[in-house]
Amino acid sequence: MIKLVASDLDGTLLLHKAQSLPEEIFSLIRQLEELGIMFVAASGRQYPNMTKLFAPVASEISYISENGALAVDHGEVLYQDSFDRKLAGKIISAILEKKDAEFTCSAKDYHYLMPKTKRFHDHMLYEVKNECRFVNSMEEMTAPIMKLAVFEPAGLTEESVKYWMDRFGKECVVVTSGNEWIDFIPFGTNKAKGIREYQKRYHISPEECIAFGDEYNDIEMLKAVKYGFAMEHSKEGVRAATSYMTKQVEPVLEKLIRAKGKIEEVI
Structure with missing residues (x-):
């Protein structure tokens, strides 16, 4: 049953x-x-x-x-669960450095965002319809962080998945989540x-x-x-x-x- x-x-x-x-x-x-x-x-x-x-x-x-x-x-x-803030900062910096890549940083009741483009801003607000808080730096992210995610607007490729897994796979779980997203979550x-x-x-x-x-x-x-x-x-x-x-x-x-x-x- x-x-x-x-x-x-x-x-x-x-x-x-x-x-x-x-x-x-x-x-x-x-x-x-x-x-x-x-x-x-x-x-x-x-x-x-x-x-x-x-x-x-x-x-x-x-x-x-x-x-x-x-x-x-x-x-x-x-x-x-909560994410190590030092590691979160490293991942956010890496995403901000990578051309076209965007990120979300998850707190319990909203996502922190620093969108590079209006297209991503509008996608998260009006298509995905997430609760969002827009910030200019990690110092403004005061709530506990649970998860980070990178958005690859052109879609994930074997190369992009390997890039993120090689870079952070020894420090946290790196896993695909749909066709354009890779999530970073604490081990366990x-x-x-x-x-x-x-x-x-x-x-x-x-x-x-x-x-x-x-x-x-x-x-x-x-x-x-x-x-x-x-x-x-x-x-x-x-x-x-x-x-x-x-x-x-x-x-x-x-x-x-x-x-x-x-x-x-x-x-």
Whole structure:
């Protein structure tokens, strides 16, 4: 019997670079709740952005945000990781030096930004719709830092991924998060950490959990449950980490609801 469903957002529930969730997901979440199955949204996105995306059911679900750096359960913070400020400064300086690269610096309730272009400024405010604070230096970033991310507007390449991993991979986790983003997070921070916190809090075993994801930052989460589903368009390494695949999340949830949580009737 499934008791917990966790899903990534970008590339999983949000397909083709969509910035709004399909309406049907809200009904599915409510139906899962009626069956006693909790829904956890797990993303590299910031917590306030996620609550906006899930507005119709925002208070009814749980969250793992910033790639596992923050977990919030029905408004209650379960934990919040913090990034070493000296290392954060090194990463920010490296991003500012790299042509065209932009960064976000994550605090709990907003992102710190020093945009190089109006295009990135507008993208974060009006397309991604993040809560943002614009600063001129790191000294103005007074809140605890949870995560940093670099945005490569031309899209990630093997060369750019290797550049950031070679530069900072020995000091923190460096992981791709979508087609244009690379995240920098403290060692030990990932979405699986949040999943394990929810499993512990609600006495749920890995055998009672389903998770969906499409990127390398989802692999730990997919392995933290028995029923990990990689999206069909996922990279080979993500697909290799799971036993199941799907083109979309919603049909799997529909089957699970019809089966009243009995996973055997879904797979």
